Amino acid sequence: MFVCPLCNQLEEPQYICRNCQQRMADEGRLMDYFDDYSAYLDIDGMKLFNGYPIDQKDHQCPHVFSCVNCSKQYVHLIEEVEL
Ligand SMILES: [Zn+2]
Numbered sequence: 001m002f003v004c005p006l007c008n009q010l011e012e013p014q015y016i017c018r019n020c021q022q023r024m025a026d027e028g029r030l031m032d033y034f035d036d037y038s039a040y041l042d043i044d045g046m047k048l049f050n051g052y053p054i055d056q057k058d059h060q061c062p063h064v065f066s067c068v069n070c071s072k073q074y075v076h077l078i079e080e081v082e083l
């Protein structure tokens, strides 16, 4: 069984803002966040189909991160780990 290490609190995300090099905070899964989805969101290597990620089968969990400093948001695909 594959689980996302961030959703299951197995790992602390350590992502750095590309804009200002500050730490970014995990805002949760993209799916949970989708209501607030913004046009300026920067998709990092994610395949989108009509705005929806289609890569769930690849054991990746898209998370939204927002910079604590400049509020810029990015999506990172988190590799799920097998338990
Ligand atoms: Zn996750």
Ligand SMILES: [Zn+2]
Binding pocket: 017, 018, 019, 020, 021, 022, 067, 068, 069, 070, 071, 072
């Ligand atoms: Zn920033």
